[in-house]
Amino acid sequence: MLHFIYTQPLSRVIIAMAIAIAIWGYARTKLYGKRWNIANALLACGMVVVILSITIFGRTAGERILILKPFASLTVARTQSEAYRELLMNIFLFFPLGLTLSNALPQRWGRWRRIGITVVTGLLLSAGIEYIQYRFALGVAETDDVICNTLGTFIGSISLLIAHGIKKYKEKAIKHDSNKT
Template structure:
């Protein structure tokens, strides 16, 4: 059995690591993924990507990538603060995403996109649901 202090330390570390990883992926360029290498833009039209046609790159890197990026954040935040309700985890995911998009406004090769906020928030939501599933499974045993 893991002692309570070790468990708290680990949940803090994993939550902080998930936030740092999000900043690493969203602020620094990653040419191998095509992130941060072209001229930046601002998109305030929700779901514009669907109107432009889906490509493998936009679907995998942009859409699924933005969702997957925030799943650990929603999951580890829920572990660290088990009293948080779904609405709070989603709110914190949304606020973190908005913060990143605001920072990207001032970066020449980064895109500020409302779709990123929507998809990142969805990722935090999925992370919360994964935590609920894991907690339910652990309580069954």
């Protein structure tokens, strides 16, 4: 069932992600403090289950292939455009994990520490998945997958910086408006 999601056209995946981000952003306006952290922790755990379902549990044993050359997929993409889609899907697969995990961690840890922990977690999860895929012949184990998954985790986790920037901008605008009166 979840493999069905992973094989969808890229445009549908982008639209679904945009809708999910909008819902997540709306939820942010309704949940604060610990409730927000708990909601994101549950979503992050759910994302790990989804990721493992797609990459490990949803597969049957086949060939054991290992590609260690970084960016080998970009070389393939020159002649097979499907490779670009696979690269983007690997980024999109881990984006929600970065988004939710970085927001689940305690604020007292600071933005950069939470981003760092989130990215390292995404890297370790991805490397672990690739190891399991290779060890049990569940698919192609590629360095590019680890790179793209980690990039997706990073892009999701920088939502902290974006949210902080928006908050500072609003505070500045409110302060500026109050100075006018």
